[in-house]
Amino acid sequence: METVYVTGHRNPDMDSVCSAWCYAALKNRIDPDHSYLPVRCGAMNAQTRYVFEKLGIEPPLLVKDVYPKVADVAKRDVITLDVMDPVYTAIKELDERTLSMIPVFQNMHEFKGIVSLHEISGFLISDNLHTRPVYRFLTDNFKRVLPGYFYRIGEEREISAPIMIGAMPYEISVQRIRELGDVKPILIVGLRNELINYAVENDFPAIVLTGLDEDKPVSVDFSSYRGSVFVSHIDTAETVRLLRLSAPLKDIINSDPVSVQSDENYETAKARLVNSDYRGLPVFEGKQFSGIVTRRCFIGKPRRSIILVDHNEISQSVPGAEEARILEVVDHHRLGFERTREPISMKIEPVGSTCTIVFHEYLFHGVEIDRTTATLLLGGILADTVMLKSPTTTEAERRAVEELGKLAEVDWKSWGQDLFSHSASIKNRQARDVVESDFKEYFEGGVHFGIGQAEVVTLEDVPEVKDELLAVIGTVRMKKSLDWVLLLISDVMKGESILLSSGFEAGEKKLIYKKTQDNEFYLPGILSRKKQVLPEILRVVEELELA
Template sequence: MAVLIFGHKNPDTDSVCSAIAYAALKSRLGIDAVPAAAGKINRETAFVLNRFEVAPPLIIQDVKTQVKDLKLENIPGLPPTTSILEAYHLMEEKHLPTLPVLNDAGELQGIVSMKDIAMGLIRGDFHRLCTSVSNLIDGLNGTLLSGTAGEIEGRISVIAFYVETIKGTFNDESIIIVGDRYDIIEHAIESRVQLIIITGGKPIPDKYIQLAQSAGVCMLSVPSDTYYTSKMIHQCGYLASIMRIGDVIRFYPNDYLEDVRDEMSRSHFRSYPVVDEGSRLAGFINRKHVLSPSRKRVVLVDHNEYAQSVDGLEEAEIMEIIDHHKLGDISTNLPISFRNVPVGSTCTIIYQMYLEHGLEPNRRMAGLLLSGILSDTLYFKSPTTTLADRKAAEELNRSVKSDLEAYAMEMFQAGTSLKGQSMMEIFNKDYKTFQVGHFEAGISQVFTLDVDEVFLRRNEVLETLHTLHENRNLELTMLLVTDILKEGSYLFYQCKNRQLIPLAFQTSADQGVFVTGLVSRKKQVVPRILEAIQQLDASR
């Protein structure tokens, strides 16, 4: 199973580019890795991916264990025209509790168990048979005397009467089982029955074989006696005649394991087929699969908090965390590689890891890493920027060969236009929740060169803030509109404590107030709010 590498919800350029570049590094080291994004790619990131001709990553909503994560049991399927006897022998030989019945396209038609075979042979219609001549030859060890090995469907008669008694009872649907009673055989041929099975294995005079051939009547010779033949003939019937169809519980690769457990708890079957959307069989699962399931293996980049990660992370096996934020609340049962470096971008850390392995990223990966650094450091204007970020960007640009300032402005322009987006979309572009002191805050940050658009929609901003604040029941909900050129941010917020924001940022309580130099959510906004909370608590 490939390792899944992804960043935080509402992915930004740093989280997406670091995931893609790290997956590329893993692949070069011989590790199967797939980059992913925990949500829709934003405009800035889409611009970067398009610029460097890199395919967008897989979009994921959760990492809950699914059926496709399990090692399915591979049980051979049989076509519906297989004989019941052949299916029985296969189940005995392979110790299989269940067999799938598949058509030529591999689509599941039904299920057969040993119980189905037993009940079919007990409750079946013993007067009729639908099968092929080849099934009868194989099952009864017969020899074809006349006719062709086509399909047979009709009413079975075991003849123990005088010929005068049965005259007028044969027709073209009749399947006759008889010993070396040549008067009966001749009458059956004249009646053009569908099939004559001659028991006992004795040589049949050519006269009757030629009569049967001329009349187009299929005739078999079998070595067993009439009793054994009549007993075994129903086991030569098509598997389709006894397979379960309507009550077959089937699962799909994307089904969640928790739902599978619930369904299994309400049923009594031992094995369950897994099929794709086209009903093609993928394999089988049973109860032991859900007791000790395989889990998704994941690497987290650019975050280390449950609230910022995808749903179901508790079910996954976290292999590694690479981040540049404060320590969060994610824990693991076993030791893992956890790299947390106080730099301005996760892409800086990923680049350093390339160098540690003696590798240089190719131009496309260098372009992504450079873009992630420029984005997360606001072209080195963020207070989180370090010398390591500047050095990494300089070295990566040797491969990319771009005018850093011009490229950064072009990237920001592509990603910061707010036209055509709903306020909810704008708010959710980069929204994160933080446990700030003893209460939870939800803070969204938008970097833009289009501040006028925000103020033209001021009422919509405040209405959206109010709705989110009430629906999510937070102590503080904030929209931080960061003006890249002015190197500061406008504050819009809803807070249960009206004193908090003015105290934290030493400004008025007005909505949309500008705070010079405020550009980093993690290094400036959250610490100031925490400090203000502590001051308010101390003054009570």
């Protein structure tokens, strides 16, 4: 089932967060074919945190971006092998399933490394570089690679030994064995009793018998022998070939492979794989194995599906929105939307809050609004309209507030006062948070400007932090390469504001507001950035363009 992210704008306010949560809840109830996940792309303010904590619910998930990630293309249901499995099994699986690589574990859950054709070829090449290589064998693997049966299972289950084929005359075979010194080989031999007895007497770790008729008993006395005896049903050459492949995977795996994290950027992971010697890499979530990616995973770049609420401009949205598939827009701001690849659903209303539009959507679809949802919608409307005092407030908000207050079982006026009482004092907040937590950028008439807004319950604290705020405003201006930066600080109780300006002299001279100090203007009766301040800034910019 595809996940669709429902996201508010960067630096989200309460209306943005609550509308994302409530609209995702609605979509999950009316569309069973998709999973809708509310997300946010910034820290919540004090008001919003208070509401979610009071209701005891999880706020929308914080996401850094919606760029495609490794998790979007990773294969999770993959075949795995154990470190004690024979090399033969890895070769068989890689070949028959045309796999790029196989993760290898110990005790089913502890990731130990990977095996691919790269490790297999290295194992086979090293086999041919030595005059007589020493192999590690697990006797338990004999039966997994060789058709046959154990005539006797010895005491040692794990053996390191070379292979000796008993095909030469007895004296020459013994001479070659003695040339190995203290190293005792695994003997692969037909029914040559004299040589078999020599292996028994000298305590070879294992003997593999070939060319033995099933109805013909073995006439050698193995009663004192401590090693294993295996009877192979295939000829000596095939027995030798397959026996080499009974070596456990732990001897050949890459125990420290190049890997990627599941939340890693798609393009970054793709580049890492392409620039490696491998055709597949393991994927981890932290230290926990979670799947694999192969080169085939990166043939087609995936696109996240998102719904924008409380904004419609890509520049204000979550990073990566420009590459995502935008399905819907639910907003109450002016249109600044860019061209889309496919038709989308637009729900734009000239109201004071996105939560008002979401409330209308619940009514339109006939979906019952529970107490929690009603409380969140009510909070979003009251916060964005400053308890219906903002000039952006419409009759739609007034009707919605009355109805939602009943559904939430609260007195909306008391709830609103409680809500704003939890706004952090401006002098107790970081200056950067005050400037950037609700900041929007605009480009009009050749002027690139930004306006931040902070809602407070008193303006008396502003003089104490003004210099610090102006310093941050200057920093933001340079960092974002803006011509003009403004900060609207609104007293929601008295319905008045102070506007701090970065010092765009040409624009400041044309403002209708009363200048009280350098970089400071007094705005009585003004609370709305969107409906009151922005139109004035746009007027000024237009006059500058025409001048």
